[in-house]
Amino acid sequence: MPVIRLVNNWLKNFAYETQHLSFFSLRLIGAFFSRRWYVAETMEQMYLIGVGSLYLVVLTGIFAGQGFAFAFSMELADFGAKNYLGRIMSISIIRELGPVLTGLMFAARVAAGITAEVGAMKSAHQIDAMVAFGIDPVKKIAVPRMIALVVMLPTLTIICDAIALLGAWVIAVFVAHVTSTMYWSAVRERLIFGNIFIGLLKPIVFSFVIAFIACYKGFASEGGTKGVGRATTESVVMASINILIINFFITRVIFSWIKGYL
Amino acid sequence: MIELRNVHFGYGDQLVLRDVSFAIADGEAVVIMGPSGSGKSTILRLILGLDCPRQGEIMVDHNDVCRMPRGPLREIRKKIGMVFQDGALFDSLTVGENVGYYLIEHTKLKWDEIERRARMMLGFVGLDADEVIDKLPDQLSGGMQRRVAIGRALLSTDPKVMLYDEPTTGLDPDATRNVINLINKLHDERSVSSIVVTHQIADAFAVAGRFIVISFGEVVFDGSFEELRQCREPKVAEFLAPFRSSMEGVIQRKFVDGNAGE
Numbered sequence: 001m002p003v004i005r006l007v008n009n010w011l012k013n014f015a016y017e018t019q020h021l022s023f024f025s026l027r028l029i030g031a032f033f034s035r036r037w038y039v040a041e042t043m044e045q046m047y048l049i050g051v052g053s054l055y056l057v058v059l060t061g062i063f064a065g066q067g068f069a070f071a072f073s074m075e076l077a078d079f080g081a082k083n084y085l086g087r088i089m090s091i092s093i094i095r096e097l098g099p100v101l102t103g104l105m106f107a108a109r110v111a112a113g114i115t116a117e118v119g120a121m122k123s124a125h126q127i128d129a130m131v132a133f134g135i136d137p138v139k140k141i142a143v144p145r146m147i148a149l150v151v152m153l154p155t156l157t158i159i160c161d162a163i164a165l166l167g168a169w170v171i172a173v174f175v176a177h178v179t180s181t182m183y184w185s186a187v188r189e190r191l192i193f194g195n196i197f198i199g200l201l202k203p204i205v206f207s208f209v210i211a212f213i214a215c216y217k218g219f220a221s222e223g224g225t226k227g228v229g230r231a232t233t234e235s236v237v238m239a240s241i242n243i244l245i246i247n248f249f250i251t252r253v254i255f256s257w258i259k260g261y262l
Numbered sequence: 263m264i265e266l267r268n269v270h271f272g273y274g275d276q277l278v279l280r281d282v283s284f285a286i287a288d289g290e291a292v293v294i295m296g297p298s299g300s301g302k303s304t305i306l307r308l309i310l311g312l313d314c315p316r317q318g319e320i321m322v323d324h325n326d327v328c329r330m331p332r333g334p335l336r337e338i339r340k341k342i343g344m345v346f347q348d349g350a351l352f353d354s355l356t357v358g359e360n361v362g363y364y365l366i367e368h369t370k371l372k373w374d375e376i377e378r379r380a381r382m383m384l385g386f387v388g389l390d391a392d393e394v395i396d397k398l399p400d401q402l403s404g405g406m407q408r409r410v411a412i413g414r415a416l417l418s419t420d421p422k423v424m425l426y427d428e429p430t431t432g433l434d435p436d437a438t439r440n441v442i443n444l445i446n447k448l449h450d451e452r453s454v455s456s457i458v459v460t461h462q463i464a465d466a467f468a469v470a471g472r473f474i475v476i477s478f479g480e481v482v483f484d485g486s487f488e489e490l491r492q493c494r495e496p497k498v499a500e501f502l503a504p505f506r507s508s509m510e511g512v513i514q515r516k517f518v519d520g521n522a523g524e
Contacts, residue, residue, distance in 0.1 A: 132310055
C-alpha cells in the first residue's frame with residue numbers, strides 16, 4: 001500500500017531526525033560547558049549577528065509599530081477609547097510583537113547565514129580538517145554563535161520594542177491626535193514586571209532554538225551546494241515555525257504563572 | 263603501522279566497502295586506485311577516525327581508532343597528516359594562518375614565532391612565503407593550494423603518515439609534477455609513509471611502489487607495479503585498460519634510469 005509506505009517512511013525520517021537532533025543538542029550542551037572558550041570568535045559573531053541585524057530590526061520595528069498603531073487607533077476611535085492606544089501598544093509590542101518579529105527576522109537572516117556557512121564548510125571538508133587537527137568543530141563553530149545569539153537577540157528585541165513604540169507614537173500623535181504625554185504615560189503604565197519578564201524570556205528561548213536548528217542543519221547538510229541550499233531553507237522554515245509555536249506556549253504557560261504580576 | 267581488518271562500511275542502505283583488509287608498514291608508499299565512487303576516499307576517512315566501519319577494525323599503531331577515547335585518538339591523529347581533496351583550506355584565513363592553524367589552536371606560541379615556522383614550511387613546500395603568506399586561499403592556484411594544504415598538515419602534527427586524497431586531480435601538468443615531487447620528497451627525506459588515493463594512473467606510478475585497486479568496495483588487487491602490469495584479474499584489467507600505454511612508458515623510463523625491477 002503506497003499510503004502505508006509513505007507513512008512508514010515519514011515516521012522513519014522523523015525518528016532519524018529526532019535522534020540526530022537530540023545527539024547534536026547533547027553535543028552542543030557538552031561543548032558549551034567544556035573548558036576552552038573561543039572569546040575572539042564569540043565577539044566577532046556578536047558583531048556580525050547583532051550589529052549586522054540592527055538595520056533590519058529597526059525597519060521592522062518602526063513599520064510594524066506604525067501599522068499596528070494605525071489599525072488599533074481606528075478601532076479605539078469607534079469606542080472613544082483612543083487614550084488607551086499607549087497601553088495596548090505597550091502590551092502587544094513588549095509581550096508579543098517585539099520578541100516574535102525580532103525572532104523571525106533572526107530566523108530569516110541569522111539562521112540562514114549560520115546554516116549556509118557551516119554547510120559550505122562541511123561541503124569543502126573544512127569541518128573534517130578541524131577534526132583531523134584535534135579541534136571540536138561544535139565547540140569552535142556552534143558555541144560562539146549560540147552565545148552571540150543568546151546575548152544579541154534579547155538586546156535587539158529591546159531595541160525593536162523601543163523603535164516600535166516610537167513608531168506607534170508618531171501615529172498616535174499625528175494621526176489619532178492623542179497627546180504625547182497621554183501616550184507615553186499609558187505606555188509606562190503597562191511597563192510592569194510581568195510584561196517585561198515575558199518580553200525578555202521569549203527572545204532568550206528563541207535564541208537557543210535558532211542556534212540549535214541553524215547549527216544542526218549546517219552540520220547535517222549533505223549533497224554539495226544543492227544540499228546546503230536545501231538545509232538553509234529547512235533551517236529558516238523550522239526556526240520560524242518553532243518560534244511561532246513556542247511563542248504560543250510561553251504566553252499560555254507563563255501567563256498563568258505570573259498572572260498576579262500583570 | 264596501519265591495518266584494516268575485514269572492514270565493511272556504508273551510507274544508509276548503500277554498502278561502500280565490503281570486507282576490505284590490508285596492512286601498510288611504516289615508511290611504505292602505497293597508492294589506492296579505483297574508479298570514482300569505489301570507496302577510496304572513504305578508506306582515508308576511516309584511517310583518520312572521521313568515520314567508523316559497520317564491521318571490522320581500523321588499527322593504527324595497534325590501536326583501534328573507532329574504540330578509543332577522544333584524548334588518545336587525538337594523539338594518534340597527531341601522527342597522521344591529511345591532505346583533503348581540493349585542500350580544504352579555511353577560506354576566511356590567510357595562507358599563513360592556515361599553515362599555522364594547529365599551532366594557533368593548540369599552543370601558546372606568539373604569532374611572530376608561528377609566522378616564522380609557517381614561512382619555513384611554505385619554503386619547504388616550494389612556495390615563496392613573502393608572496394603568498396598574506397593571501398587568502400582563493401587567491402592561489404589549485405596547485406599552490408594543494409601545497410599549502412600539505413604544508414599545513416606537516417606543520418600541524420609532524421606526521422609519520424601522510425594521507426593524500428586525490429592530490430593531483432584538476433591540476434595542470436606543471437602543478438601535478440610539483441605536488442608529486444613534494445610527496446616523494448617527504449617520503450624520501452622524512453621517511454613519512456604515504457597513502458595516496460587517486461584515479462590518475464600516471465601519477466600513481468610516480469609516487470609509490472605498491473598499489474591497491476578497489477572496485478565496487480572490494481580490494482581486487484594488492485601488489486607491486488610489475489604484478490599489477492601482469493595482473494589478469496578482469497576488474498583490474500578493465501580498470502587499467504586505458505592506461506596500458508602509460509604503464510609501458512613507466513617501464514621504459516625505469517629501464518632508461520637503470521631502475522628496472524624496482
